[in-house]
Amino acid sequence: MTVVSNPAAVYTTTAMPNRRLGEFLLAIILITALAGSLYTPHDPLALDYESRLLPPSSAHLMGTDQFGRDVLSRTMAAAGTSVIVSFFSVLVAVSFGLLLGSIAGYAGGWTDRLVGLFLDAFMAFPGILLALGIMTIIGPHMYGIVLALGFAYMPNVARIVRSTVLSIREKEYVEASKALGNSEAFTVVRHVIPQCISPLTVIATAIFGGAVLSESALSFLGLGVPPPHPTWGGMLADARQYMSIAPWLSIFPGVAITIALLGVNLFGDALRDRFDPRLAR
C-alpha cells in the first residue's frame, strides 16, 4: 500500500498560480462528486451487451467498458465514492489520532510509552494485512476500507498531536487553567486541542490525498472498495486488461486520480503556507 510516509513533513510554500489551480481542481472534484451522486448521464451500473468497449462518442463521452457501462457516469459516481472513502478515512485517522496523541502527550510517563509502543507496532504493520484483516472481520464493505485506511494513517496524526501537546503542556495558560481548578479534560479540550488544529488541517489534507492513492493501490491488489460501487482505483485495475484495445478505460480514471491528487496536494500546500507562521512572509 502506498501510504505517504509522513504527510505532515511536506512543508512547502506555493506561489499563487499553483494555489489557484489547486483550489480550482479541488472544486471540480467536489462538484463532480456531488453532481455524480445526484445525476449521471447513464446508470453507472447498467450493463449493455450491445455497446461494449465503445470508444468515446457523443452517446458516451468517455466510451464504455467491457460490460457496456458508461465510463463518464462511472467516473462521476466514483468521484463520490473516492471522496466519501477518503473523507471518512481522514475522520477515523484524525479522531483516533487526536485521542491517542493527546492522551500520550498530556499524560506522559508510562502511558506515553505504552501508546508509543502501540503506534510503533501499528506503523510497522503493512496496510494490506490491516485492510485484509479488517475487511474480513467486518465483511467487505466500504466501511472496511475506511477503517483500514484510517488506522493506517492514524499513527501519523497521533505523533503530531503528541508533539504539539508536549510543546504546549508546560505553557503558562495551560498551567493557569489547571491553577484555576479546571479539570484535566476541560483543559485539554479548551486549551490544548485548539493548538493542534492548524497542523491537523494540514495533515488531514495530506491524508485525504494519500487515501485516494492508497484506495487505488488497494483496489489494484484486489482489496479496494467492493463493487458495484465504482472507484477510480478499481476502474484502473479492471482497465489494465484492455490497455491497448481500449485505452480510454485507463486514461479517464487515471486522469481523474491525478486531478484529484493534484488539487488536494496543491491546496494542502497553500494551507501549509497559511498555517505555518514561520513561512508566512
Added chain:
Amino acid sequence: MIAFTIKRLLQTVPTLLLVAVMVFTMIRLVPGDPAVVLVGDINDPVILEEVRAQMGLDESMVEQFRLWFVKVIDGDLGVSLMNGEEVLPALLQRFAVTAQVVLLSMMFAVAIALPTGLLAASRHGSATDTGIVFLLVLSLSIPSFWAGILLMLVFGVKLGWLPTIGYVSVVENVAAGIQYLILPVIALLLGEMATVTRMMRSTMLEVLGFDYITHARAKGLKESTVLWRHAFPNAFAPTLTVLGLILASLLGGAAVIETVFTLPGLGRFLVDGIYARDYPVVQGALLLVAFIYVIANLVVDLLYPIFDPRVRL
C-alpha cells in the same frame, strides 16, 4: 553513542513482540487457512482435515503461538507451509531484491532532489519555483503502479528496449541485472523524488530566513557558497528524517511495484503469503518489516547529529 544504540535496540524488543502477537492473531482471524489453499481444488473435505492436522492447525491458538515463538527465539522462523522453503533465508533473499530497487531509486531521487529543492528555494516565488513545485506535485499525484504500467508498455512492449518480466540478480550478471532494475527504479523514483524535493525546498526556505544566512550574504559571500556551505547542511537534517521514513516503508515492501514488474521482493512475498495464508511466511515477514522499520529510524537518529550539531545523543 554505543550505549544509546544498545538502549534503542532494547527498546525495539517490546515493539517486535507486540507486532508478533498482533500479526499472529490477525492472520488467523482472517477466514481461510493454508490447508484450504493447498488442497483447494482437490475438493475433498476429508483430505482437507488431514492436511490441517499435518500443519498443526488443530492445536489451540495459544499452543500454536507457543510452538512458533519458542523457535523464533532460537532464530528459526520455520518453513513455508506452501513450498517447504526455510522462511529466514527466503526472507533475506527477497529483502535483497527489494533493497536493490529501493536503495537505487533512493540514490537517484536524492541526487535529483537536493539540487532541485535548493534551486526552487533560492528562487522562491519565481516562475522557476512555481514550475518546479507544480511538476513535483504532479509526479506525486500519479499512482506508482500506473506509472509502472505505462513505462512497461512504452519501453518493454512498444520499443522493446527493456525486459518486462523476470529478474536476474546483479550479483549473477551485472549487465542483465541492471536491465531488470531500470523500470521499477524509475517507477519508484517519481514519488520519492517529489517528496524529498518538497521537503528539501521547504526546509531550505526556513533556513534561508535565519539571521546567519543574512550575515553570510552581507559578508559578500558567493550565493552558491551561502546555499551549499551554510544553508544546505542545516536544511538537510529534517530531510534525512523523511528519507528514513520513506526508506523504512519501502524496504518493508514495495508490493505494488514488485507485482507489476514481477520482482521477487519482500513486498510480493508478504502479499502472496497473506493470500495463501502461509502463516510462518507472513509472521516472519512482518517481524522483518517491523525490524527494518525500527532499524531505519535508529539509523536516522544516529545520523542526525552529524548534520545538525544542535542535536546530541
Added chain:
Amino acid sequence: MTTQPEPMTPQLRCLTLIANLLLLAGHATAIAEDRHLRVAINTDIRSNNPGVARDANTDTVIHHIVESLVGYGADLRVRPVLADSISVSDDGLIYRFHIRPGVRFHNGEPLTAAEVLWNWQRFLDPETKWQCRRWYSADSEEPGKSVIVDVRAPQPDTVEFELAEPSVLFLDRLANVQCPAAIVHPDSVDANGEWRLPVGTGPFEFSEWKRGQYVELRRFADYHTPEGTPDGFAGAKPVYADSLRFIVSPDHASTKAALLGDGIDLYPGVPMNSLAELKAEKDIALSESPLLGWTALLVQTEDSLLSDPRMRRAIAHAIDREQIVGFNTYGHASPNSSAVPVGDPAHDAAHDAWYEPSREKARALLREAGYAGEIIEIQTNRKYSNMYDNAVVIQAMLHSVGINARLQVLDWASQLANYYAGKFQVSAFSFSALANPTMRYAKLIGPKDRRATYQWDSERANELLAELLAADDPEHSNTIYRQLHEVMRDEVPIIGLYNAHSVTAMRADVSGYDSWPMGLSRLWGVYRPGWRGDNH
C-alpha cells in the same frame, strides 16, 4: 554419452571461425543452447513432490518430469503410459500392468516392477502425506473408493493390483492429474525417506528452482518415447526444446506485456478478458480447446430463502448464460448447465435442456415464492477474473428481475474456505477439470451434514449416484447421467454456467503446441523454426 573429440581439419577450423563470426554478428540465434522455451505460470510451484504439495501450476510442471502407469489421452480416456498393456480380471478385482520395455529413470536406471512396488508402498504410507491415499485405503469413507488389498510383481516387468471390490473409477484415479501416481526412482528420497527431488521417467528432468522466480527443466537425453503421435499425457512425447523455464508472473497484465515484449514464449491460461486484446496482435498466436472445468453459480439450498426451489428456478430464469459467455469469454466457452462437460462424449442433447432466460418467468416465480426484496449476497473474488466478471454480470441480471442481489468480494482463500464450510448464499465458482463425469457427480451429490462441499443433497440424486457408482457399462452410465441432469433441472441445486475454453497465447513462431480439455500445458512436441529435423 561422451564421444572422443575428433582432431579438427583445416576446413572445420575455418567453418568454426565463420560460425563464431556469425555468432558475433548476432545471427546465430538457433544454436543448441538457445533451444529454450519460457512459459509463464501465475504462482510459484508448491513443491516437486508429486501429489503431496501441489496446485495446478505444480501439476503442469511435474507432468513434464514424471509419468504414471496410465494417463489421460486427448479423448479423456485412460491410456497406458509406463505400461504397454493393461488387463482386468473378469471379476474386476485384479488389474495387471505390463511395463513398457526400455523406460529409464533420469539417473539412468531401468524401470522395473520393483520400483513400482516401492512407489505404491510409499503412496499408501500415511507418512508420505500423499493427498489421495484415501481413495485407495480401507479406512476412508470415500464414496466408490478403490481399496487396494495388495500390489505385487508376478514378473520383473509385470505389476498386479488387487482390489477389495470392483471399482469403476480405479483407472481414472490412477490417471488423476492432481494426485498422479507418479513412478519415481527410490533415489528421489534420501536415506531417511525424506523427499529430495523427482528422479522420474518423463521427457524432462528437474534442473533448477529459484523460488519466487522460475523453475527450470532440461531435456532428458535418454527419454524413450512411445511410438505413435502425442496423445494427451499419453502417446509419443517428442522433445525439441533443450530446456524449459517456467517463469513466475502473478500479474496477468504484466504477463501479457512480457509476451508482447518477447520476454516469454508461451502464456497458458490466458484470462478470457484478455482475448480480445491478444487476438489483435499479429506476433501472437492462440491455441484453444474446450476445457473440462465447470464454471457454475453455487446456490446454498440450506439457506432459508434459497431452500425454496422456486427461488432457485427464478434465478435460473434470470440468468442468460449465452450473454454471460458473450460478455466474459468473448464466446470462448460453451454454455452448459449439466455436470457432464460439453467436450465429453456422454454430453448429448438431453444435457442441453435448461431454463430459458425470461424475466417474466423469473418474476412470476419470485411472486409465487413470496420474495419480498430480501438481500441475496453473491460471493466472488478478484483472483480469478472469470468468477469476478460472472458475479458482476449475474448481479446485474438478478437486479433486473427485482432480486436485491449484492456482490461480496472476498479474497480467494476466504471464498474457498466458505465453500468448504458451506457458508454462502450464492457463490460464483469454478470447478477444475475432472475427466470422468461420474467423479464430478460423486463430488456434487451427498448429504450436506456430512460434507458441506456437497452441493446437491436430495433423495433422488443420492439414489441415482449409488446406481452410477455401481454401473460398469458406459451405456448404463450415460442413461444415469441423463436422468441425473433431468433431476438437476427440476431441483436446481446448482446453476451451471459454462465449460470455459482453455486458451494459451504464444509467440507466433512457436509451433506444435496443442491445448486440450484437461487444460494443463504440455511442452513436449513444441518447437520453433529450425528446431526440428537437424541433430535431434
